[in-house]
Amino acid sequence: MSDGIKDAPGASGLTPSGDPPTDEARWVEDPRWRDVIPLDLTGTTHLLVVAAHPDDETLGVGGLLAGLPADVDLDVVVATDGQASHPRSPTHTPADLARIRRAEAREVITELAPHARLHLLGLTDGGLADEQDELTAALVRLARPGESVLLAPYRADGHPDHEAAARSAATAAWRTDARLLEYPVWLWHWEGPDALPWGSARRVDLSDEARRRKARAVAGHRSQVEPLSDRPGDEVLLRPDMLAHFARPWETLLVAEPGESSPFEDLHAREEDPWEVRTSWYERRKRALTLAALPQERYAVGVEVGCSVGALAEELLGRCDAVVAVDESAEALGRVEGAERLRTVRASLPEEWGCLEEALGGETVELVVLSEVGYFLSPGRLRELARRVGELVAGSDRATVLACHWRHEIVGWPLTGDEVHGLVGEAMTNVGLQRRSHLLEEDFVLTVWSATGVLRGAALPEQPDV
Template sequence: MARRARPGRPGPVAARRPGVELVTDEVTAPQFRHDRPGTPAADWSSTVGSLPTTALPQGRSRLVVVGAHPDDETLGAGGLVHTAASAGLRVEVVTATAGEGSHPSSPTHPPGRLAEVRRAELRRATSLLAPGAEVACLDLPDGDVAAHEEELVAVLVEMIGTDGADVVLCAPWRRDGHPDHEAVGRAAATAAHRTDAQLLEYPVWLWHWGRPDDLSGSDVVRLPLAPAAVAAKRAAVAAHASQVRPLSSAPGDEVLLGPDLLAHFGREVEVFVTGGPGTEDDTLDRVHRERPDPWDVGSFYERRKRALTLAALPREHYASALEVGCSVGELAVDLATRCDRLLAVDSSPAAVDLARGRTAGIEGLEVRRARVPDEWPEGRHDLVSVSEVGYFLSPHGLAELVRLCRDSLTDDGHLLLCHWRHQPVGWPLAGPAVHDAFLATGAPVLVEHHEPDFLLHVLGRPS
């Protein structure tokens, strides 16, 4: 647990086309210090004891636990780690930083040396909780994780992959009061949203600075721990010696986690938040707010791709069309020349505003904000277009999109698909996987076009 940190701030995503940024919120952390009196563990006993109990999540075979610093994973979820490993789950532990900032005034342990010590402690503690577990340290700067939040999202999404429905992702609570903890919590919530992983959040600093009322408004549960899990957690906490014992007798090397703090983590239960604030992944909205033409629609690549897309349509004219993911409306302008009525939707308010400006005055064309697949528009269409949007959905979201597109097509309708072939950074799906999901329905393939950078299909309605 790093103790001294700067407040979080948003940062850009390093992504290839589509290039995107991750939206984060500035967080005002509660004012507290580790070396001053906090809420006694006894004050939490009644609240913790009255929480509903839970068990190890069923139907999942992987547990990914992420912390901001070495020891977070042990303090907040060490019992869960031991319980999951004992039940045969594959366990992976990742820490965002090496915790090199925990003793900034140490005369014996400069940051580089302390980082080495804490990485070794992390490996030792994890081996006591889950022998054979995979352990990774990302070495992001201690105290400044928020500036690298999008990198952490990308790492977690890549770790989870397309099998998120098989994963429990456990991370610090997004309201824990420490900027690094909250940044890791936000990144994990975004990764869970994009991959369909089940999210559990564990408080760490809340127990010290907070009061029982601070848990109100959240769905909170307690996981009873078997005696073996309690013992393993106790040993794992002790393995983080740089935090639970002084580094030396010199000033600046004082113990960070004293007995009063550790008392919060000696319970025979662990507490998790299961229903935190919903994750509004506004990445693409920010892209459109900051860059009115994020995809460079006037480039030769985009102009040629649109021309091929229009040329691939087997019918000269359509009665009613739906475009999913219209962005700034450039393709909608072209599709409108081939349709009596066109409804173009996008989840981004900024994109919808841009598209409405671009398409103003075009008869029969409506632009509407809708978050697909949850806000699917009613009606049936003889043309549905899904272009450069499928890989921004989770695997479950994509499956729902496939179903809704099928159900919205008329018997003689056409489904138009066009996607970039490469892997967007920070999302689990790529264009080929999107097209494969639609092809798996058995829909007749009317047009198929492959290029190094994009795929184009026109499908009929599955029987």
């Protein structure tokens, strides 16, 4: 445990507000436990556990880990080294504490789950809120899209690092289609039973062996359950009344919803043109290739999904009678240069597809462009978006879908450009669109799918006599 911005909460024996902590008897005697259903992990093949500090995972889900079958892959991510646990220690520097607590974490995880892979990130104890992006990226790299179950501290646990870890986990789960569960730690000590969202609670009953191994693991965090010395500032942090909450014959997890606030709103608020789409040669050349790859000379209505500041949407006007540019950032849309035939729609797709349909008003869409947007979606969300895009254009004999994406790693998201085009291609095949062209360069991939038949909109050139 680590106190972050609070000074030694365990040592004082009081809550952050100065009140006495909640006695364990109040929790275990609450009649609402009778209605808490067991947690069902049937079919789980990969568990990804995140802790803000060494010992959070032991306290919150140590019994679950101890009883986990060896054929369930397990990754445990500890975000910080917990070096701020004793900020006034006269005998141990933060570096000393970091070294000790890393060693304790290795020993304890070996006790709980010998087959686990432990990842010690070494982020800032007490400052995790400022390093959420780094934690999110680590979790996304480890998550297996559509397969992982992610366990994280409770998002309302009352500790700033725990809540930051919860936000990172919710973002990572959203981006990877992972199932998300949260475990309370400080909530048991600082709040009463009415603070628990009982409807979301799931119970994990522990075997006697799992309880014994958890107890040994808790004791293995010696820097937290024993005094560092007999001098002031080296007191025990996890007192017996706190540890009593974790000696129950069950553990509690809370069903949580993945999700994140749009990162692109803040990005566009900070930067006028985040990807330099109007100035960089890479972007200008890529737009020229995009326009050249379109198989029809002219389209009635074109839609660009993820338009950012609108550079491509504006150039699409030269090939379309009307263009609808969609982005989830109002800041970005405010920089799209207005034109009578260019409309903007603020929507997060695919969830807010109805906003796009309303803006179209029943018009026939012949062209959809997905440029540098697909890898900012989870695989599941991308499949849904591609399905809707395919259905949107499929009724036209001029139907065209063009995708263009960067091919290198996008830190914090699971898909590469090549993978995006693979998923989009599956959806296009399902609605009868065929791949017409495919340009593969070191930095980007550009693919066009369209309805079958000859090019329309211009007469084919006559072949010269030979």
